[in-house]
Amino acid sequence: xxxxxxxxxxxxxxxxxxxxxxxxxxxxxxxxxxxxxxxxxxxxxxxxxxxxxxxxxxxxxxxxxxxxxxxxxxxxxxxxxxxxxxxxxxxxxxxxxxxxxxxxxxxxxxxxxxxxxxxxxxxxxxxxxxxxxxxxxxxxxxxxxxxxxxxxxxxxxxxxxxxxxxxxxxxxxxxxxxxxxxxxxxxxxxxxxxxxxxxxxxxxxxxxxxxxxxxxxxxxxxxxxxxxxxxxxxxxxxxxxxxxxxxxxxxxxxxxxxxxxxxxxxxxxxxxxxxxxxxxxxxxxxxxxxxxxxxxxxxxxxxxxxxxxxxxxxxxxxxxxxxxxxxxxxxxxxxxxxxxxxxxxxxxxxxxxxxxxxxxxxxxxxxxxxxxxxxxxxxxxxxxxxxxxxxxxxxxxxxxxxxx
Amino acid sequence: xxxxxxxxxxxxxxxxxxxxxxxxxxxxxxxxxxxxxxxxxxxxxxxxxxxxxxxxxxxxxxxxxxxxxxxxxxxxxxxxxxxxxxxxxxxxxxxxxxxxxxxxxxxxxxxxxxxxxxxxxxxxxxxxxxxxxxxxxxxxxxxxxxxxxxxxxxxxxxxxxxxxxxxxxxxxxxxxxxxxxxxxxxxxxxxxxxxxxxxxxxxxxxxxxxxxxxxxxxxxxxxxxxxxxxxxxxxxxxxxxxxxxxxxxxxxxxxxxx
Numbered sequence: 001x002x003x004x005x006x007x008x009x010x011x012x013x014x015x016x017x018x019x020x021x022x023x024x025x026x027x028x029x030x031x032x033x034x035x036x037x038x039x040x041x042x043x044x045x046x047x048x049x050x051x052x053x054x055x056x057x058x059x060x061x062x063x064x065x066x067x068x069x070x071x072x073x074x075x076x077x078x079x080x081x082x083x084x085x086x087x088x089x090x091x092x093x094x095x096x097x098x099x100x101x102x103x104x105x106x107x108x109x110x111x112x113x114x115x116x117x118x119x120x121x122x123x124x125x126x127x128x129x130x131x132x133x134x135x136x137x138x139x140x141x142x143x144x145x146x147x148x149x150x151x152x153x154x155x156x157x158x159x160x161x162x163x164x165x166x167x168x169x170x171x172x173x174x175x176x177x178x179x180x181x182x183x184x185x186x187x188x189x190x191x192x193x194x195x196x197x198x199x200x201x202x203x204x205x206x207x208x209x210x211x212x213x214x215x216x217x218x219x220x221x222x223x224x225x226x227x228x229x230x231x232x233x234x235x236x237x238x239x240x241x242x243x244x245x246x247x248x249x250x251x252x253x254x255x256x257x258x259x260x261x262x263x264x265x266x267x268x269x270x271x272x273x274x275x276x277x278x279x280x281x282x283x284x285x286x287x288x289x290x291x292x293x294x295x296x297x298x299x300x301x302x303x304x305x306x307x308x309x310x311x312x313x314x315x316x317x318x319x320x321x322x323x324x325x326x327x328x329x330x331x332x333x334x335x336x337x338x339x340x341x342x343x344x345x346x347x348x349x350x351x352x353x354x355x356x357x358x359x360x361x362x363x364x365x366x367x368x369x370x371x372x373x374x375x376x377x378x379x380x381x382x383x384x385x386x387x388x389x390x391x392x393x394x395x396x397x398x399x400x401x402x403x404x
Numbered sequence: 405x406x407x408x409x410x411x412x413x414x415x416x417x418x419x420x421x422x423x424x425x426x427x428x429x430x431x432x433x434x435x436x437x438x439x440x441x442x443x444x445x446x447x448x449x450x451x452x453x454x455x456x457x458x459x460x461x462x463x464x465x466x467x468x469x470x471x472x473x474x475x476x477x478x479x480x481x482x483x484x485x486x487x488x489x490x491x492x493x494x495x496x497x498x499x500x501x502x503x504x505x506x507x508x509x510x511x512x513x514x515x516x517x518x519x520x521x522x523x524x525x526x527x528x529x530x531x532x533x534x535x536x537x538x539x540x541x542x543x544x545x546x547x548x549x550x551x552x553x554x555x556x557x558x559x560x561x562x563x564x565x566x567x568x569x570x571x572x573x574x575x576x577x578x579x580x581x582x583x584x585x586x587x588x589x590x591x592x593x594x595x596x597x598x599x600x601x602x603x604x605x606x607x608x609x610x611x612x613x614x615x616x617x618x619x620x621x622x623x624x625x626x627x628x629x630x631x632x633x634x635x636x637x638x639x640x641x642x643x644x645x646x647x648x649x650x651x652x653x654x655x656x657x658x659x660x661x662x
Contacts (some may be wrong), residue, residue, distance in 0.1 A: 016577070018556065
């Protein structure tokens with residue numbers, strides 16, 4: 001197996017001009033990942049800037065209602081409101097050690113862009129973020145946040161105007177400015193070594209869970225449930241448990257409106273569940289594509305899960321049966337959004353609501369066991385507008401139906 | 405026609421090659437056939453026929469837009485090979501596309517379809533030598549050249565491996581960035597040509613749009629110039645396309661003759 005592969009997945013399917021940059025990044029990462037000075041500095045940022053460690057919270061009301069013990073890993077409490085900062089701090093620090101001056105990133109919901117802007121502002125980088133024009137509209141508060149921190153936000157008008165197109169545009173920027181620029185990818189996607197680096201920086205989530213659950217319950221959980229678009233929060237919480245075979249791992253994808261595909265688009269973003277093997281944005285992985293290999297536009301109520309591919313290591317873990325891919329619909333995720341807010345006083349991100357929804361749906365079946373950890377990857381403040389708009393639309397539709 | 409035969413023919417005439425890129429199906433299959441005819445009439449020696457992909461990461465806005473137009477007009481790999489087979493110009497045809505379209509069709513079938521439709525070379529901008537075992541073997545079995553790219557930041561060790569794999573010609577990117585028109589190509593071209601030692605013809609592309617630039621590239625020692633975005637811009641303008649294409653091709657070709 002080549003070093004750049006995760007089983008049969010992964011690889012480095014990128015323009016020639018990026019190959020030296022990937023090698024440089026991999027070598028730098030190898031040099032610094034165990035370097036005491038680097039680790040001490042990262043540790044400082046994680047603790048004093050990001051606010052780690054995050055609590056592992058026993059959701060007593062949710063647990064009572066569903067009859068199993070449910071813990072929430074509170075990544076929503078990380079500075080910025082999501083797990084994304086774990087990775088951006090790590091990579092920005094690496095870029096600093098590598099002597100880069102400029103950082104670029106793509107963003108879907110705007111969470112990764114915001115986390116990039118935070119790390120860049122703090123460490124003194126110039127930063128520019130590419131964001132699909134459609135996402136700029138549905139997540140405009142995050143655009144303001146990025147701009148406040150001195151980050152330049154480019155609205156990407158090509159293709160489906162979402163995350164996939166933002167990544168394309170960031171890659172084009174990197175191809176042009178590769179000598180002084182670090183491309184700070186926000187998920188476990190793209191060419192090697194990115195899936196590995198992002199996974200490692202996010203693994204702090206799973207490492208903390210291991211210690212916290214032992215302290216609280218004296219054993220590992222039966223199941224860990226995390227939402228998966230590209231899959232960074234899922235890999236982050238799963239990775240430290242991969243060898244603990246008794247722990248079931250469930251990545252929950254966005255089932256969207258339904259698990260169907262038209263000629264031009266998928267009505268969902270469930271690449272692990274129903275995608276096919278292909279090459280997208282540097283990696284051999286599972287993707288949503290038509291019969292010719294053209295990439296299909298994906299769809300989800302949550303911008304952060306709205307992606308036509310998935311991290312290659314997740315594709316590999318699904319392939320060997322170590323993780324169990326599943327999905328919930330937009331409606332189920334919305335229901336969970338409301339329920340967690342009501343029952344626990346925690347407003348989850350629409351992304352994380354998918355993980356909560358799966359637990360709500362499956363708790364009674366026994367499939368998850370008695371002790372479950374949900375990765376609550378982000379908070380829902382950014383989604384309020386989306387949710388209220390959907391609520392209004394729902395009420396309008398319902399009103400019409402009542403008249404009929 | 406094989407690429408090597410074309411270069412041998414040009415060598416006898418003491419000419420350098422003009423390689424022209426257009427995106428198949430932009431704005432229609434019929435139009436592409438006429439455009440290819442105009443290119444050859446104007447003096448293009450090799451035609452790079454782009455097979456449009458939904459996510460062309462190595463392309464600038466001009467060629468991205470061409471791919472979008474072609475896909476919207478219904479271009480797909482089946483139609484592409486049909487069209488290629490119907491082109492009867494006496495020049496080598498080279499397919500330029502992204503790897504997922506090849507992977508999805510199957511590398512063997514893709515290479516076979518190329519060979520049987522008269523395409524004698526393949527360029528895949530998102531397939532570095534390291535990932536190319538499967539396609540390389542398939543191309544070899546089917547008598548199709550697999551053409552790799554070299555850039556100013558390609559390291560010596562990777563250059564060696566990549567050159568060992570490339571046949572037909574080597575595609576030299578004279579400066580960093582995506583495809584598109586640019587100014588000032590002389591220095592960067594000279595610098596990179598000095599580093600490349602191979603028997604395979606050296607074709608320089610990315611950013612060449614007029615006869616002056618083409619002449620500079622040839623003067624710097626290139627065996628061929630590759631021009632894409634400048635032709636695609638003419639197609640996008642939609643006005644007197646074939647006449648303008650033929651005129652630009654003949655101007656560029658003049659720069660390839662000593």
